[in-house]
Amino acid sequence: MRARVLIRPKAGILDPQGIAVERALPALGFSGVSNVHVGRLIELDVEDPSSLDAMCRRLLANPLIEDYEILDGRSG
Amino acid sequence: MKAGVVRFPGSCDEVDAQLALSRVGEAVLLWHADRDLQGVDAVVVPGGFSYGDYLRVGAIARFSPAMESVIAFAREGGLVLGICNGFQVLCEAGLLPGALLPNDHLRFRCAQAELEVVSADTPFTRGCSPGDRLSIPAKHTTGRYYAPPEELERMEAGGQVVLRYAAGTNPNGSLRDIAGVCNAERNVFGLMPHPEHAVDELTGASADGLRIFASMAEAVDGRVAA
Numbered sequence: 001m002r003a004r005v006l007i008r009p010k011a012g013i014l015d016p017q018g019i020a021v022e023r024a025l026p027a028l029g030f031s032g033v034s035n036v037h038v039g040r041l042i043e044l045d046v047e048d049p050s051s052l053d054a055m056c057r058r059l060l061a062n063p064l065i066e067d068y069e070i071l072d073g074r075s076g
Numbered sequence: 077m078k079a080g081v082v083r084f085p086g087s088c089d090e091v092d093a094q095l096a097l098s099r100v101g102e103a104v105l106l107w108h109a110d111r112d113l114q115g116v117d118a119v120v121v122p123g124g125f126s127y128g129d130y131l132r133v134g135a136i137a138r139f140s141p142a143m144e145s146v147i148a149f150a151r152e153g154g155l156v157l158g159i160c161n162g163f164q165v166l167c168e169a170g171l172l173p174g175a176l177l178p179n180d181h182l183r184f185r186c187a188q189a190e191l192e193v194v195s196a197d198t199p200f201t202r203g204c205s206p207g208d209r210l211s212i213p214a215k216h217t218t219g220r221y222y223a224p225p226e227e228l229e230r231m232e233a234g235g236q237v238v239l240r241y242a243a244g245t246n247p248n249g250s251l252r253d254i255a256g257v258c259n260a261e262r263n264v265f266g267l268m269p270h271p272e273h274a275v276d277e278l279t280g281a282s283a284d285g286l287r288i289f290a291s292m293a294e295a296v297d298g299r300v301a302a
Contacts, residue, residue, distance in 0.1 A: 014177075059139070065175045
């Protein structure tokens, strides 16, 4: 299965990358943008999709500071 | 004291750490792919960019064969010091609470850090007194210490906050100005500033970093090191 894992900074933790992007957009003339957060996307082929959650908890994300979301890559 | 410094692909401060430790005892390098800790009394996980800091700082290094041995060594009470990237690795390994996040200003900052000793009740700061100031360089992009509020309260109550940046000098936005923390058992200590770069006034603004290594040697050898 082709899978995608979205990793985001946990809500409530200061996200300076998101703030920097949010401040840069108005400078380019894009107004009305708020709540910008920057995370990362990991795409992978995996034989056993049931192992994805454990992969996220052990390596792909740090659950203390990040939330993760597992998506079926075919839908993306 | 015989100390070992772990060398990962991407480490860059391991030789300075070895030189600093050799002022208070014997110091060897430990290769990341080797499980054998060579009978050392203490382990230092050094600064740098282990495994390129891919994925997250410290995330890959934490699973190296040497770190598996270091984790077992720490669980048995062995002294483990993590400096900068080493601090990040120890947090990822679960040997220290919390995590290090990108600096609030998103820039790499290299400057002398003025630190306040909060706890001298550790093998790493026993040669200091609470309130002592240490002047030690710090240089990092990902040094903003974070732990959940309830964890921070537990740490403060248990004396696990060992070093803070002096009021008004926090270089990275760390919570409560935290610069260094220890585990509940007090045998694992991590800090963002680099004591190994402050062991000789010829090449640094102070030799305050030596007090950390001398404390470790004193704890291991039961005497005050030179």
